[in-house]
Amino acid sequence: MRIGETHAPQGTSIAVEGLTQRFGGNTVLDRIDLRLAPGQVLALLGPSGCGKTTLLKLLAGLTPVAPGHGRIRFGETLVAGDGQFVPPEQRGLGMVFQDYALWPHMTVGRNVAFALEMRGVPRSERAERVAGALEIVGLKGYAERQPSSLSGGQQQRVALARAIVAKPQVLLFDEPLSNLDRELRESLCHEMGLLLRAMGTTAVYVTHDQEEAFALADSVAVMHGGRIQQLSSPEQLMQAPASALVADFLKLGNVLHADDIPPAWRVAAQALARDDRHQHLFIPQGALQLGTDMRAAMRAQVVAQRWRHGRFITQVKTGAGCKGLSFTTAQRLGADAIVDLALDWPALRWLPQAA
Numbered sequence: 001m002r003i004g005e006t007h008a009p010q011g012t013s014i015a016v017e018g019l020t021q022r023f024g025g026n027t028v029l030d031r032i033d034l035r036l037a038p039g040q041v042l043a044l045l046g047p048s049g050c051g052k053t054t055l056l057k058l059l060a061g062l063t064p065v066a067p068g069h070g071r072i073r074f075g076e077t078l079v080a081g082d083g084q085f086v087p088p089e090q091r092g093l094g095m096v097f098q099d100y101a102l103w104p105h106m107t108v109g110r111n112v113a114f115a116l117e118m119r120g121v122p123r124s125e126r127a128e129r130v131a132g133a134l135e136i137v138g139l140k141g142y143a144e145r146q147p148s149s150l151s152g153g154q155q156q157r158v159a160l161a162r163a164i165v166a167k168p169q170v171l172l173f174d175e176p177l178s179n180l181d182r183e184l185r186e187s188l189c190h191e192m193g194l195l196l197r198a199m200g201t202t203a204v205y206v207t208h209d210q211e212e213a214f215a216l217a218d219s220v221a222v223m224h225g226g227r228i229q230q231l232s233s234p235e236q237l238m239q240a241p242a243s244a245l246v247a248d249f250l251k252l253g254n255v256l257h258a259d260d261i262p263p264a265w266r267v268a269a270q271a272l273a274r275d276d277r278h279q280h281l282f283i284p285q286g287a288l289q290l291g292t293d294m295r296a297a298m299r300a301q302v303v304a305q306r307w308r309h310g311r312f313i314t315q316v317k318t319g320a321g322c323k324g325l326s327f328t329t330a331q332r333l334g335a336d337a338i339v340d341l342a343l344d345w346p347a348l349r350w351l352p353q354a355a
Contacts, residue, residue, distance in 0.1 A: 185209075
């Protein structure tokens with residue numbers, strides 16, 4: 001199989017129903033519901049402590065589901081919940097970890113073959129499948145090398161080959177690229193996305209990196225406080241965040257509480273459709289820019305600028321004391337410069353704090 005080819009899904013569906021996990025008095029996961037179609041790639045995205053790794057461990061069977069705390073199904077099989085527990089080695093899983101988890105005393109080939117040995121695959125078949133898996137991840141001819149002789153990126157490729165060699169129905173990734181430098185992360189992220197779609201394996205990918213999640217996944221679950229705040233395609237998340245919390249975490253623009261809106265904008269802001277739950281004004285990227293608008297003319301003072309992706313991200317404060325407003329511009333502006341700001345009012349929306 002060449003990376004880039006697309007084959008019929010070989011993965012299984014996943015259904016999570018009412019999944020709750022508590023450690024002592026701390027609720028780490030709170031009534032999680034989600035469904036994945038066969039071959040779908042889901043990213044669990046959120047800050048440290050949001051529950052994404054705990055959810056991954058429950059899917060893997062590394063942490064049991066407490067009685068009465070939800071169910072997990074792989075296809076038609078109940079793998080956890082209602083007194084049922086299928087151990088990890090019987091769930092048809094492949095796993096890729098942040099720290100590679102390679103055995104240093106084994107060659108690359110033996111590391112990859114280990115999953116096949118555990119499944120009782122005949123020795124005569126192992127060598128061919130190991131060679132095929134290594135070729136897929138770009139390590140043809142590396143079977144006799146020692147892990148210690150490889151770079152970090154190459155070691156992660158070995159870990160990926162080990163995860164796919166047994167042709168799992170589900171692949172689970174726990175921040176696999178976080179130990180690599182940015183350029184290598186971007187390269188491997190692209191290759192892994194192509195590989196997952198070529199294999200058609202159902203995958204769940206844990207990350208705190210928005211760019212990774214959006215590049216790899218068909219759908220993204222933004223998590224916070226043990227709950228899924230929004231589960232949507234990357235495009236839908238960008239275009240229609242469901243809450244102020246999601247918009248702020250994804251850095252989609254400015255989010256202002258109703259009490260913090262500058263006086264020059266309040267009349268126009270109140271005219272936008274809202275209900276009692278919607279207490280945050282969302283100003284998408286691009287809706288705030290240099291210029292003038294007679295309906296909402298406002299002057300601001302530049303606090304700082306930083307360069308990113310070919311534009312200056314510019315932070316300003318207003319005379320009304322509203323701090324933290326930012327916009328992007330191609331212009332370099334001096335510190336403390338006074339600028340006029342204009343708003344694209346039709347692009348603005350009121351949002352609730354959380355979904």
